[in-house]
Amino acid sequence: MDILIYGTINSMALALMALGFALVYGISRIPNFAHGALYVISGFVTWGFVRALGVNYLLSVFLTMIIIGVVGALIYRFILIRVRGMAISEIIASYAIGLAILEGLRWGGFKGMTYTLPVFVEGSVDIAEIPVDFHRLVVVGIGVAVVAFLWLFTHHTRIGLALRGMAQDERAALMLGIDSDLMAVVAMALGSMLAGLAAILLLPLGNIVVEAGYNVLILAIAVCIVGGLGSWMGAVLAAFLIGFAQILTVTYLGSHYQMVVALLAIIFTLILRPSGLFGQQKELEERV
Amino acid sequence: MNNEQGRKERLDRGIKVRTDGLYAIMSLRELCYLTVPRLVLIVGLLILPLVMPSMYWQRVISIVCIYAFLALGFDFLAHFVGLVCLGGAFFIGVGGYLAAILNTSFGFPPLVTIPIATLLGGAICTLLLLPCLPLRGVYFAIVTLMYPLVLMRIIEALNILGGTDGIMGVASFANRWIEQYFVILMVLLFLFGLRRLVNLDIGLVFRAVKDNDQAVRASGMNISFYKAIAVFVASALGCLGGACLVHIYMWSGISLFALDFSILPIAATVIGGAGTVVGPVLGCFILVPISELLRAFGTLRIVFYCLILVAFIVFRSEGIMVYGQRKYHQFERWVKI
Amino acid sequence: MNNQPILEVQEATKSFGGIVAVNRVSLDVHDGEILGIIGPNGSGKTTLINCVTGFIKMTSGKVLFRGRDISGKPPHKIADMGITRTFQIMRPYYSLPCYKNLVIPLFSPRAKRTGGWRGGGKLGDRDTVGIDILEEIGFERDSFVPYKIASSLPTGYLKRLELARCLALKPEIIICDEIFSGLSMSEIASMVPLIERLQMDGITLIMIEHRLRELFRVANRVMVLNFGEKVIEGSPEEVMADDKVKEVYFGSEEVEEVMSHA
């Protein structure tokens, strides 16, 4: 029973982390290695609003999402747009920006363990005599809401359809009058907002630490690859797969294999089925 | 300028066409035109340790040479074989651990453990990378980026090979000069070795695999066999670097798999000029000393070094060496008619 | 000409998901013969030869080469046996000069074993042998063509380079995939004698073409494919006379024009 509850919580956390990365790669084919940095910087920005400026919590959450969305858009607009298409340069450019942000934060004095965010709601409740705190339930709730919103957004709004069009085939979308660069900027902004949302939800559980940036990036990549690069629905499913796998290894195999699970998942998926659950990398190879 | 008739004449007039083809070079002027840059490089590398102010900077040069091995391996794989391998740390780690084990448990001296660790490490890395050879583009890059992290976690979880403390008391080189010149000679050896390999027939096959692997398959050659050879060459280079590093620092542990070993060689290749085998080595000689000089600034140094990297990539300049080569062939001198 | 066919395809079928590209096609080719395969676009011609040369795994059916079953083998093993092919979309090595393009096939195990084109693979220096082959297919030795980078060559030259790449392996069968398409009339005119000379050298040819006039002049037998099924097989004259072929090509003037000339 506890495996079920904490499995879902862990999986929803993974899904939130990975959604931003999956969305950006799905639409603009850019592996956004600065995802972890956006996650951490949104944590510190919210901390700034709440603790330093004393702005009330909900307003600061809203402001942070806007700021992070703008930061993501700027990164794409001025840096990534020039390197689109060249696989190796995209990875290095986005990773270098991520590293610069993280190390800049560390140099700016954001080190140590005293930076935290307040929890949405205090206290905990026993579900079938398993203690679960409200904040984690809120995380699951918002996670489900985000997935539903994304599904509605991509299926029923004009921008959403344009984004999906571009995800399938950029040139075809261009021909239909969709400005692919603008769409990519929107995708990057949306992806960063999702990273910001994940940070605001997950960081109150512990404290804001610069190292979290690296771990989040690795977990996000693991989930996206298992789910098939390019399809965010696959990422959500893969998040549940890896989430439960981690919880199961902790209970049965021993807790120190936990991190190894996510990394091995990547290696095996890529070797057995490079396109993951929903990706379409396989079909490209067939065309001789 | 007096009023004599004169015109600008390209230095390499006549040389470039003939040297590209199969004809021999005659005059001394043409001979030194071609060999001078290479000589400057070799002599420069050899006298560098002598001219260095303090022993600390000599140690920095050894670190530069280790990164140079990785950069050579990466450039060879990425530009000549089309496999973008972000796993430099994987080779360093495997090579380092092998050298440490050979030295501590079997007691071989450094000059014996390094060759064994290089070849054995190269074989092991190739075997481990075999399953992901058919992958393409971003996938191969991400898998190779993940390999060192997986090994790091596995060694940490199973607490083997000395666990998180690593292996201590590895013998160091006999003395400073042997260590310094051994590493520099190795860099020169592999620099010109790779340049020659790339122009050999097998080098052409690697380039063909990069251009169009279906065509290579249609001419009756098994591409994964040739990709494996290319990966073996690159991983042997990386393991050589790892082994030297372990003997320089008399220690080997899981932090040999750190990300720095994967990212810096790529940055050096981008700045030095991908495609020219000398470019990455030049990139290392620029990047590592700069990051040492900036050490006083603490973590700001990483920010500097990332911004320089992004600037190079975004302005998509082809790197110093390629720019240099292009300019070198365009030198002109004023010739009287 | 012993009666045992050099290459035999039995009931080859291949389907991508629901669509059946090739539906139980069987054919056989005798030594030194030229077999033409024609059919409208999308009739499964390229898929058929992709299956024969191992680039795609067949859903069912068998391919026999000199009686030995080679259906499951990877493409490089089939090429190693002597069944070479050119590609419909040309695949030269763009970054290498012409004669270096030929060094790669000369480097293959088959070239080393069989000595390659006139013993070039094992004994001679591969660069000069490359230039010999280029001269064989019509590029004079001292012209600038062998030294130009492949990417700067026009389509006609690239098609010949594809052919040269097959020749370097001293092949027994060459499968040409639309080698005439995209060439000007004069280029085709100079290509036909080259094909005839290959046939005289004892090389079997399977040619997929849309240019029926040149094909009929060269081919011994012709096979017509439509929607993945074999419609008819026979000498060029029988095929032209058959009304089913007219129906397949209904409305294409070219067939009418060829018919009227014949």
Added chain:
Amino acid sequence: MKKKSMWGIIIVVIVVIAAVVIYYATRPPKIEPGIVIGCPLSTAFLYGWDAERAITLAVEEINAAGGVNVAGKKRPFKVEVIDTRDLEPGVPVSEALLVVEKLILEKKADFIMGGPVRSEAALAAMDLLSKYKKVSILTTGVLTPKYHARVAKEYDKFKYCFRITGEAKWMVGGEIIPCLVDIGERFGVDRIFIMIQDVAHARGGGGLIAKIMAKKGWHVIGKPEIYPTGTTDFSMGLIKAKKEKAQVILIWMDMPETSILLKQWYDMKIPALPFGSIIAAAEQPGFWKATEGKGEYCLANVVNAGNAPSEATPWTMKFVKAYKKRWNIEPEGYGTSTSYMAPYVLKDAIERAGSLKPDAVIEALEKTDMVGVYGRIRFDPKSHQVVPSVDPEEGAVGTIFQWQAGKRVVVFPKKIAMGEIQLPPWMKK
């Protein structure tokens, strides 16, 4: 566009190099021949910057009092701190070793202090120190008993390495076990659940505690739960502890994620007393505000007294007040008081040896005997490890404190205790 961008790059690179050259040129040349102390510390982390602050405070006090008289001549200390980044994941240890060499070769450091903070870097640095014959006093971060074991094993090779901070074996045997036994008797608890980080010293310490407590009749629940660095979810372990009715949860982690563990423990109202043998997050004064009080009742061990206000020796409170005045924050991590004592011990040894030569200073250090911030400081001549004890008059005293109502109250050892251990309300039956 291509030409202009190329020049843009070259200008950027030149500007960077020029800035660096100017920085080096304008540094004040070393006028008076100060004794250079090199400190390779990971300044971006708690154990790095707290040691840096303590050493700077001590050196300022010594220089103000006239510096060190070396055979009659008065010479001030001069501190050179360089960031080793060795606590950062993904940074190779060779970087830290390069920093140690830079201090020795370029900055001409006479002594190394504080030492690389991560245990594997410190162990690796031992070979370097013996190669360059530099005396080093380790004050923070490194707990592994392997360090002084190596000194004892190859004395003449590693005699240059001293350690002034407590080490894991004594901490477990001399402090944690007696404190646990004391808790056992007072509250009648004997079921312990161990959660440790996947690091060599944690595995060693955790395993040792499990064995000893089992011998003492305690019921050790399952094997120690090992968590890799960077774990963000401890729910399964805590639920297992609750199901098995554990009464004490022993925590040995120095990663920042321990605050997640404590918050989850508080939210889930697990009826067990969290006993942090090493719990980095809980050592800092800022911990209380950071966890909004959820860290209540958590016990933490700061290896040496003085890192939390207590009355170990008259000097302790003087140090705590001086630290608070200088850096307007109470002493934080467990490297603070030891790093503060190291310059004093070195000054005393140099004055007794009358010279800076390594061998003379080593003999003087081996005969050190002074009452410091955390008790009487003496070095074991064989292993150069500070002699620990429970009584401040005898040797270096450790401290275990408990968070009570927002303040760190020292509860063990008895001699310097300022208060009693309390149980969380939801534990009292």
